[in-house]
Amino acid sequence: MLEELRIRDLGVITDATLPLGPGLSVVTGETGAGKTMVVTAVGLLLGARSDAGAVRSGAKSASAEAVVQLRSGHFALERARDAGAEIEEFDGGAELLLSRRLGADGRSRAFLGGRAAPVGVLAEIGESLVVVHGQTDQIRLKGAAAQREALDKFAGEGLASMLGGFQDLYSSWKSSQAELDTLRSAERERLREAESLEAALAEIDAVDPQPGEDEALKAEAVKLANVEELRIAATTAHQALIAEDFGEAGDATSLVDAAKRTLEHVAEHDEELGSAAARLAEVGFLLNDIATELASYQAGLDSEGPERLAEIEERRASLAKLVRKYAPSIDEVLEWAENSRARFDELQGDSTRIENLEAEVARAGTELKKQAAAISKVRAKAAKDLSARVSAELKALAMADATLVITIDAATQLGPHGADEISFLLQPHSGAPARPLGKGASGGELSRVMLAIEVVLAAVDPVPTFVFDEVDAGVGGRAAVEIGRRLAMLARHVQVLVVTHLPQVAAFADQHIRVTKTSVRGADGSTTKGFTSSDVQLLDEAERVRELARMLAGQEDSETAQAHAQELLDDAKLLPQQA
Helix, strand or coil, X not given: CEEEEEEEEECCEEEEEEECCCCXXXXXXXXXXXXXHHHHHHHHHCCCCCCHHHECCCCCEEEEEEEEEEECCCHHHHXXXXXXXXXXXXXXXXXXEEEEEEECCCCEEEEECCEEECXXXXXXXXXXXXXXXXXXXXXXXXXXXXXXXXXXHHXXXXXXXXHHHHHHHHHHHHXXXXXXXXXXXXXXXXXXXXXXHHHHHHHHHHHCCCCCHHHHHHHHHHHHHCHHHHHHHHHHHHXXXXXXCCCCCCCHHHHHHHHHHHHHHHHHHCHHHHHHHHHHHHHHHHHHHHHHHHHHHHHHHHHCCHHHHHHHHHHHHHHHHHHHHHCCCHHHHHHHHHHHHHHHHHHHHHHHHHHHHHHHHHHHHHHHHHHHHHHHHHHHHHHHHHHHHHHHHHHHCCCCCCEEEEEEEEEEEEECCEEEEEEEEEECCCCCCCEECCCCCCHHHHHHHHHHHHHHHCCCCCCCEEXXXXXXXXXXXXXXXXXXXXXXXXXXXXEEEEECCCHHHHCCCCEEEEEEEEEECCCCCCCCCCEEEEEEEECCHHHHHHHHHHHHHCCCCCHHHHHHHHHHHHHHHHCCCCC
């Protein structure tokens, strides 16, 4: 709810503060006094395009500020916090300050909670706070999405529950469809990939490489390539350890054994020499073991001939081919093969997945069509009821032959909200074509149409504040009374601010605000060097009577006019507030 609206140097208004409250507030005043600047100020706070021509003549800038009271958790508060706004909180709610400054040079700045903010953020927040209906303003239900949403809310909880289940299924269906489309579009590529992997795995399996085999074969090949040199070295070393010719030069084992026996003869006389003899015994055993190994090594060399070397080189060539094609080493080739085998199995499973998805998408699609048909049926019933109720309101608003036509056509494809294309159309009179809202109707007529719709929707689709300008254009008498009564009905659910020139409408107000124009001539007595300004005043009961008398007869001091004005106020209190 708007608690307060302050306007400075906007149009003819120098500095004015409008204290607003719940219910119906009306703004009245002489033609040209600046009533429209109230709507202009609200528009600026909602992110409307700025116009330097709206800055009061001689002023450097104009500004509009509003204090908005909101319940805790409201979207506007959360969005304002995201934008860095400072918010004053109290039990159960919070206050948010909206501000817009417009320079005479055309530049504009927006502020949210005392912090600078993009005008777009102000507009985004404003959409959830205030709806303006006037000759130059966008209407709330102009878009197809807004019209569908309004109809669905009017239909009630039953449809909301149906839509919730439908949207869950629709989301799942779209996800499955997207996955299926992806699999189908890549099917040829997957087939080519599977064939390539199958051939590669078959080649690797045919060779059957073993972990570390390439390095082991390399070492064996080097050994066989140098077999003669190795044999000579092994034989020489063996002879040095155990000589077979028993020559004069003793071999290593004989010399160690002789040394050991010599020390053993005197070991009983000295423990240190006994210890040395023991260690020489160990050396003797070790030399014998090495000699045995060398003998075995020589025998092995004799059995590994050129045939084995050729076999090894052939195997190494097969392994090298795999390494060139798939990975830098045999171990990495084996790792690549393991990963590729898993990928091959995955590709093989895609065909089954496609079949399952096709069945799943078909089942969900059938169920969605069934649910969409049920949703359409509920909407059709709600549309008929909404159309009848709004049309009845229009008859009381001096549009006796006008009808709100709500069409529900089948959409070309399912959407998240069903399979309906919903349009709100206005048929001005019987036999005339129904046209979209906002086309073919004057500003005053359109405001009355929107008033009728808002009155019917107020209980199910409320916006905190509504502003109406020109809602009573071109009407009078009984129709004017009905407009005032319906504005008061709407104000039971939301805050309503109305700019009006009809006393029948103003009589229903909870707060009556008057805009008064003052013209000051220049020092030479001319109007060219003077200026005009306006003041804004919240009227008490006696002042309301005088203002209504002025609006009725142009004579606020006339006792007859005041009596008529008092009668209007009394009748407004007594008139039933239900349609």
